[in-house]
C-alpha cells in the first residue's frame with residue numbers, strides 16, 4: 001500500500017490534501033474539546049470514591065467508542081484566519097479542537113509581534129504550584145514558529161533556547177509575545193517571552209527556523225536554496 005493509499009487517498013505533508021472542515025463543525029468540535037479539558041482537570045483533582053471512578057471510566061470508554069465510530073487518520077485543517085495563515089485546528093498549542101491545547105489565542109499585531117493569550121490549569125503543573133517548563137517551551141516554540149511564518153520564512157524549528165527567569169504561575173492569564181529578529185535565506189531567527197500578570201517576564205526563548213528543501217518550489221536554483 002502506498003503512503004497516499006494509507007492516508008485514504010490524501011498525502012499527509014501537503015496542506016491541500018488534508019481534510020478541511022468548515023466553521024460550524026470546527027465550533028462544534030471546539031465545544032467538545034472544551035468539555036474534555038474540564039474532564040481532564042476533573043480526573044486530576046477528583047476525590048470521589050473508587051466505585052465512582054470505575055463507573056466513570058466505563059462511561060468515558062463508551063464515549064470514546066462513539067467518536068471512533070467514524071474517524072480519520074489525520075487531524076483536519078481550516079481555511080485561513082484573519083492573520084492570513086492556515087489554521088491547524090488540532091495544534092497542541094493553539095488548536096481549539098485539541099483538548100490538550102490550552103488553547104493559546106493568537107493575534108498578529110502591528111510591528112510584526114505575534115501575541116498569544118492563555119491560561120494554564122493544574123493539569124500543566126511541573127514544580128508544585130507552577131507550570132511545567134516543557135509546557136512553556138511548547139507554547140514558545142509554536143509562537144516563535146508563527147512569528148517566523150508571518151514575518152519571515154516559515155520553517156521547522158532547528159534550534160530552541162530557553163531561559164527560565166522565574167516560575168510561571170498557573171490559573172492566571174498569561175501572555176506570550178514573539179517576533180522575528182532577522183532572516184538569512186532559508187533561516188529565520190526569532191525571540192519570544194512569557195509574561196505573568198503584572199508584566200513580569202517568566203521565560204524567554206530564542207529560536208532558528210529553517211525552511212526545509214522539500215518546501216521550496218521545484219526548480220529553485222542553488223543560490224536561492226541557502
Ligand SMILES: CCCCCCCCCCCCCCCC(=O)SCCNC(=O)CCNC(=O)[C@H](O)C(C)(C)COP(=O)(O)OP(=O)(O)OC[C@H]1O[C@@H](n2cnc3c(N)ncnc32)[C@H](O)[C@@H]1OP(=O)(O)O
Pocket residue numbers: 085141142143144145146149154155156157158159187210211212213215226
Ligand atoms: C515550511 C514548513 C512548514 C511551516 C508551516 C508553518 C505553519 C505555521 C507555523 C506553525 C508553527 C509551528 C512551530 C513548531 C515547529 C515545530 O515543532 S517543527 C518540529 C521540530 N523540528 C524538527 O523536527 C526539525 C528537524 N530537522 C530538520 O528537519 C532539518 O534538520 C532542518 C531543520 C529542516 C534543516 O535541514 P536542512 O534543510 O537539510 O538543513 P541544512 O541544509 O543542513 O542547513 C541549512 C542551514 O541551517 C543551518 N542549520 C540547520 N540545522 C541547524 C541546527 N540544528 N543548528 C544550527 N544551524 C542549523 C545549517 O548550518 C545551514 O546554515 P548555512 O550553512 O546555510 O549558513
